[in-house]
Amino acid sequence: MTANERQAKEERIERAVASDDIAISVRGLKNSFGDQTVHENLDLDVRKGEILGVVGGSGTGKSVLMRSIIGLQVPDEGEVHVFGEDMVGRLDDDEALAIRKRWGVLFQGGALFSTLTVAENVEVPIREYYPNIGPVLRDEIAAYKIRMTGLPPEAGPKYPAELSGGMKKRAGLARALALDPDLLFLDEPTAGLDPIGAAAFDDQTRKLQETLGLTVFLITHDLDTLYSICDRVAVLADKKVIAVGTIDELLALDHPWIQEYFNGPRGRAATAAVSRERGKAAAEKQADGRQ
Amino acid sequence: MNKAADLVEESRDDGGKVIRLSGTWSIACLNDMPNRLDAISGPVACIDVADIDHMDTIGAWTIHRTVKRLETEVSGGSTDCKRLIGAVGKIDEPVDIRPTYVSPFNRVLGQIGEAVINSVNTLVGLLGFFGGVLVTVWGLIRHPSRFRINAVVQRFEVVGVSALGIIGLMSFLIGIVIAQQGAVQLRQFGMEMLTINLVGRLTFRELGVLMTAIMVAGRSGSAFAAQLGTMKLTEEVDAMRTIGVSPMEALVLPRTLAVVVMMPLLGFYSSIIAIIGGGFLCAVSLDIPPITFVQRLREVVPIHDLWVGLIKAPVFGLIIGISGCFQGMQVKANAEEVGLRTTAAVVQAIFLVIVLDAFFAVFFTWVGWN
Incomplete structure (x- = not known):
């Protein structure tokens, strides 16, 4: 890297960190496992209050990117800032605790603690981070969180294996x-x-995002999810984020993978479903207007 | 940073009480607010949330529960606050946190009953599994082409060859310990030469095979249980079955066969090394030269001592292999069970080996090999 490039990179980082409306900023990320490089010179910004969908073929390192951001994976190079705080390799750092309290992670398989009931699982972060919340209130919080995510009340005392x-x-x-x-x-x-179930989950995510003003970093393969709830979509290919934007913006790009992804048979089906929905909504509005 | 949550109780002109909340009502800034809200007793005319800057669902919940408890209402506040309180109120429904409580007496009673049922089931299951292995063996005898020689040979290496180092070291040390302890006792009678009898007969008949069995149970029995248990969890075993591969043939039999074949070899190896250890101690501290040691050994150790060890070894191997595989195949629910089953496999194998060893001792005495 020449001095010029380095300076340019530092400036970019400073800009991203300084601006208030960026929740996550990743700069120059490099991850490799043995000989295999997963990410190289990867940049990404996630704005506050948006749902960012992350897509990419299998093995393009979507999960690795997420793990790098939350600090489970220490990258070879590059910087990760969450809410303006440098997070690289600081998963166990006490000073980064304030940031860690501000995020929640849903792993692919759920990653529930198998020896605790569902409700006790929900209580773990509260118990760890906020011991001042008494047991009664904690139980109540766990109860409404369970209801909020659309689980039936009977699920509370069940173990994950059930x-x-x-x-x-x-x-x-x-x-x-x-x-x-x-x-x-x-x-x-x-x-x-x-x-x-997937549509209900999408709906739930959107509702929660609207009610709580969440920023959501969403890795998905599900085109319907992308169309229905994501504000912007980041495309991972060739070891970096090749494009970020709304789906319409991405469609305007002339990248073979993006074109194939959104214009393949499944992509077209999802597009058709969305335009049907919109058409129906418009028709209803018109009908309402006539009455 | 945000202003901490706070509350003020005010009396209104008409005698009603108003609780004014202010600051940030989020989990990080709540501090002792839940307790202070709980301490307020009614009647309260309303809870004023107009001065709240920011609120999350946990703050909303604490307000909602207070409103419900005092049978009052919320006033003021932005639409966001009201919507949040309304949203959590809508899903206010009791949810059980833990499984229902059972009194300790009933629980202990239940656990004893469960343990008894489990033991019986395990015994029956183990017998059934043994039967399954026999059936598989019979099937392979009729169709020898289905026999997986590669899998078996691979297990030979893992169970046998890789264990040579640790078993050798252990046996050598045990040989030394027996010789040393024996020499100390026998010296009182001036019979130090009998140390050779002790080392030779004890290792061939009992210790060589027994210690090997314990080591193999710890090394390989546990590995079998953990491997098969993990494969059950990841549905590998089910996948195998659907493809038409019998897990008994592909997983259980190679492992069991490998232990059955390797146990006599390892047991013999262990006995020899233990005798070398004993001979080493005799040479160093009793001044018995190795030549004399070997000569004496040939005189006092009858050949049937070797047979006693070699007959027991494959039976012990069978027990280790079958309990390891059986426990592994019993895994159903979660990762924790893999650990429990692995422990159970080792404990069960060692226990059964020692029980059977006692029976063997009686049996061999009965047939006159003593």
Whole structure:
């Protein structure tokens, strides 16, 4: 890297950190496992209050990117700032605690603690971070969090092994939301759910985002999710983020992978579904107007 | 940073009480607010939330529960605040946190009953599993082409060859310990030469095979249980079955067979090394030269001592292999169970090996091999 380039990079970082409306800023990220480089010179900004969808083919390092941001993976190079705070390698750092309290993470399989009930799982972050919340209030909070994510009340005293895949995801979401985070990481939340369950999950995410003003970092393969709830979409390919924007903006780009992704048979089906919805809504509005 | 949450109680002119909330009502800034709200007793005319800057659902919940408890209402405040309080109020429904409480007496009673049922089930299951292995063996005898020689040979290496180092070291040290302890006692009678009898007969008949069995149970039995348990969890075993591969043939039999074949070899190896250890101590501290040691050994150790060890070894191997695989295949629910089953496999194998060893001792005495 020449001196010029380095300076330019530093300036970019400063700009991103300084601006208030950026929740996550990743600069020059490099991750590699052995000989295999997953990310190289990757830049990404997530704005506050948006739902950012992250897409990419299998093995393009979507999950690795998420793990780098939350500090589970220490990158070889590059900087990660969350709410303006440098987070690289600081997962166990006490000073970064304030930031960690502000995010919730839903892992792919739910990653519930198998020896605790669903409700106790939801209580873990509260118990760890806020011991001043008494046991009665804590139980109540766990209860409404469980209801908020759309789980039935009977799910509370169940152990994760007794739950279906979709319920595990919801329980994982309830735990991720336990502290009312500002920032929510979702790793393939709708993978493995039936279409009705997936749509309900999307709906729930959108509602929560609107009610709580969340910033959501959403890794997904689900085109319907992208179309229905994401404000912007970041595309991971060639070891970096090749484009970020609304789906319409991405469609205007002439990148073969993006074109194939959104204009493939599944992409077209999702587009058609969205325009049908919009058409129906418009027709209803018209009908309302005539009355 | 944000202003901490605060509350003020005010009496209104008409005698009603108003609680004014202010600051940030989020989990990070709540501090002792929940307790202070709980301490307020009614009647309260209303809770004024107009001065709240920011609120999250946990703040909204604490307000909602107070409103419900005091049977009062919320006044003022932005639409956001009201919407949040309304939103959490809508989903206010009791949810059980833990499984229902059972009194300790009932629980202990239940646990004893469960343990008894489990033991019986395990015994029956183990027998059934043993039967399954026999059936598989019979099937392979009729269709030898299905036999997975590669899998078995691979296990030979893991179970046998890799264990040579640790078993050798352990046996050598045990040989030394027996010789040393024996020499101390026998010296009182001036019979130090009998140390050779002690080392030779004890290692061939009992200790060589027994210690090897314990080591193999810890090394390989536990590994079998953990491997098969993990494969059950990841549905690998189910996938195998759907493809038409019998897990008994592909997983259980190679492992069991490997231990059954390796146990006599390892047991013999262990006995030899233990005798070398004993001989080493005799040479160093009893001044018995190795030549004399070997000569004496040939005189006092009958050949049936070797057979006693070699007959027991494959049986112990069978027990280790079957309990390891059986426990592994019982895993159903979660990762924690893999750990429990692994422990159970080792404990069960060692226990059964020692029980059977006692029976063998009686049996061999009965047939006159003593």
